[in-house]
Amino acid sequence: MSSNNTAWITQNPEVEEIKRKALVIAKARVPVLITGENGTGKEVLANFIHNNSAPKEVVAIKPFVTVNCGAIPDDLIESELFGYEQGAFTGAEKTKEGAFELANGGTLFLDELGELSPRAQVKLLRAVEYQTFRRLGGKEEVKVDVRIISATNIILHDSIKSGDFREDLFYRLNVIELYVPALRHRRVDIPLLTDHFLKLFSEKYGIEKLYIEEECIRALKNYNWPGNVRELKNIIERCVVLSNNGRINKEILPNHISSQSAQLSENRQTNSESSANRNYIEVEIGTSLDEIEKKVIRQTLTSVNNNKSEAANILGFSRKTLHNKLQKYDTIH
Known part of the structure; x- marks a missing residue:
């Protein structure tokens, strides 16, 4: 493949x-x-x-x-x-x-x-x-x-x-x-891509049967993937090479992926309320539509580290439309 x-x-x-x-x-x-x-x-x-x-x-x-x-x-x-x-x-x-x-x-x-x-x-x-x-x-x-x-x-x-x-x-x-x-915005695809790369490297390294543990898949899904699909491909190749008779467990994953997964699980358990607050915006009754839109744009930009193309995509704007709105609301940076 x-x-x-x-x-x-x-x-x-x-x-x-x-x-x-x-x-x-x-x-x-x-x-x-x-x-x-x-x-x-x-x-x-x-x-x-x-x-x-x-x-x-x-x-x-x-x-x-x-x-x-x-x-x-x-x-x-x-x-x-x-x-x-x-x-x-x-x-x-x-x-x-x-x-x-x-x-x-x-x-x-x-x-x-x-x-x-x-x-x-x-x-x-x-x-x-x-x-x-x-x-x-x-x-x-x-x-x-x-x-x-x-x-x-x-x-x-x-x-x-x-x-x-x-x-x-x-x-x-x-x-x-x-x-x-970015891969972190299509996490549903991580198991599919993982399976694809497992088959790819199974053929490359002549390993007939590869098995990745469910705990390992969860860790991959929790990781933010700054290197995106290319990084996932490299990680899976590493896991295949280091696998124990074709079996891939969490211990084979790089430490930064395992630790991020563990930290995220802990945050979900202890900070579920604050986590929810990051995903919702509270607006007082009587707030103007312009102020609401400005707040939504600001929080969306913050959530994607000010990546304007990604923010525009999430908001359903064209990149040019977002640019025009940022000029309109010149207090947003």
Whole structure:
């Protein structure tokens, strides 16, 4: 079983809705911006869109090219995206195609989009807008037909306000935005994903039968997963390697997962009332609707560590709507 199917092992209605939208988007070839925390499966979603954009026999010959914008030095990003001509600089012994040409007819996935420098953003904007560019050192325009999918864990609206990201590029790449929720907000999927990874690593390490104890599953469900699905996958691989004849118990889990689970259980028993208060908002009769909305937005932002994309998703707003409301209620930060 391929781990590329991970994004759709779900009982979460929100993730199922993302899948439904992705299938529709796949046929349209419009620019897509995928947002969410690191490890949530943004590249898996990009692959899913690409793989459903045409019949399987056609997709098989269409390239999917990934550029990690945060891993390429600024002085190399232009040649990485657009290639270069022979003699363009010292060491350019022959013409080299860049990511745009390599992805021609298929999909170019720009990961960590928010890490692009302002200089690279200017170059990218023109290529995205006109689907043409010049290789470094070249004079002729190169024409391509590329679907562009971008991904970021950065709140780009904040980067626009700070001057770190171009607003015109943002709106060109953000024709459709898909937000992938954090694993802690889809805990119902943790047992399903765990079972998937157990099967995956059972095949990889040649262990025919794996069994994970129920206490271990409870600990996994109680953990907050800052590294999201990627972290869960790594933890399950670790457990499989350390398993005792295929049996995984709580002692095999890393201490930070076991201790967080124990702490959470204790908090639930001794602080049930205060826990409930964190999930509800009391409003006095006579409070204006604006004040109520402001309070709801403030508490939601606090609950997700001021992650505006996640707060907007919980509240049922678009990211832009939340941004406008924050400007309206300028006392909320």
